Amino acid sequence: QVQLVQSGSELKKPGASVKVSCKASGYTLSSHGMIWVRQAPGHGLEWMGWINTNSGIPTYAQDFTGRLVFSLDISVNTAYLQITSLKTEDTAMYYCARIDYGSGSQYWGQGTLVTVSS
Amino acid sequence: TVLTQSPGTLSLSPGERATLSCRASQSISSNYLAWYRQKPGRSPRLLIYGASTRATGIPDRFSGSGSGTDFTLTISRLEPEDFAVYYCQDYSTSPQTFGQGTKVEIK
Numbered sequence: 727q728v729q730l731v732q733s734g735s736e737l738k739k740p741g742a743s744v745k746v747s748c749k750a751s752g753y754t755l756s757s758h759g760m761i762w763v764r765q766a767p768g769h770g771l772e773w774m775g776w777i778n779t780n781s782g783i784p785t786y787a788q789d790f791t792g793r794l795v796f797s798l799d800i801s802v803n804t805a806y807l808q809i810t811s812l813k814t815e816d817t818a819m820y821y822c823a824r825i826d827y828g829s830g831s832q833y834w835g836q837g838t839l840v841t842v843s844s
Numbered sequence: 845t846v847l848t849q850s851p852g853t854l855s856l857s858p859g860e861r862a863t864l865s866c867r868a869s870q871s872i873s874s875n876y877l878a879w880y881r882q883k884p885g886r887s888p889r890l891l892i893y894g895a896s897t898r899a900t901g902i903p904d905r906f907s908g909s910g911s912g913t914d915f916t917l918t919i920s921r922l923e924p925e926d927f928a929v930y931y932c933q934d935y936s937t938s939p940q941t942f943g944q945g946t947k948v949e950i951k
Contacts, residue, residue: 763888771880771888771931773940787939818886821887827935830899834887 728752730822732835735796738812738842743771743792755803761825762796762807764818765840772818777805812842845870845935846945856951858946862919864946871912876936879908881918882945883928891930892917922948 733747748760762774774797775786784796795808805822822835846869852935854860878940890934892908895915904933905920919926927950932943 741915770929770945771882771933771942773942775934775939785938807879825890827876827893830890830893830897832899833891834889837887 728824728833730824730833732820732822732838735839736841738815738840739844740812742812742842742844743808743810744812744840745806746820746840747821748805748807748835750803750805750824752758753804754785755798755799758824758826760805761823762792763821763823765821766815766818769818774807774820779805809840812840816840816841816842845872845937845941847883847934847941849930849932849943849946853947853949854943855921855949856920857951858924860922862917862926863921863949864919864930865911866915866917866943866947868913868915868934872915872934873936875911875949877908877910877915878933878935879906880931880933881908881926881928883925888931893935919948926945937940 729751731749733754738744748767755834756779759776761776762771776782786794793810797806819839824833848867850865859875877895877937879892891902891906908932916924921924929945931945934941
């Protein structure tokens with residue numbers, strides 16, 4: 727069955743970088759796009775962007791311009807989210823998801839908590 | 845597009861009907877409006893896409909309606925698992941946006 731399994735929690739200092747992984751199983755990563763969403767503690771959902779897993783072309787939300795990198799390793803069926811120059815306000819739960827708005831199917835990772843604190 | 849959800853909190857009892865609103869600052873093309881439910885400590889779950897189509901496995905007590913700038917999610921009879929936070933999302937353009945959420949709590 728389709729599963730998305732994310733890497734574990736991270737504690738980082740301001741200014742550092744973090745890389746979150748999202749390993750897909752039960753399907754070929756390149757067959758469906760991957761979106762990234764985050765949620766700060768006690769706040770709502772924030773769309774970060776998505777990556778076309780066939781072409782590798784990412785689309786980023788403007789709020790993250792320059793600090794965000796989506797990448798893929800097709801050989802291990804894994805998508806990655808990297809954030810550089812971390813700020814305390816980047817503290818959040820980060821989710822990867824495969825959502826097909828044409829068929830209504832959805833698969834979500836379990837979330838990765840990234841805490842940015844000095 | 846800015847999505848404004850109302851009310852912020854809805855206090856209801858199990859079995860009651862819930863009506864949630866999502867208003868967009870500009871018309872959403874092709875009615876590319878989705879609704880999600882998020883239970884505490886859990887990943888969000890897609891309920892409705894295309895404004896009115898239920899996602900795979902979503903029970904028929906959930907229904908969506910609306911077009912243009914005004915959309916509604918209706919839960920006909922609240923079950924215990926429906927007490928959660930609901931978000932609408934515009935996926936018609938990039939960047940996609942979410943509303944700020946409506947919390948449905950037990951009265």
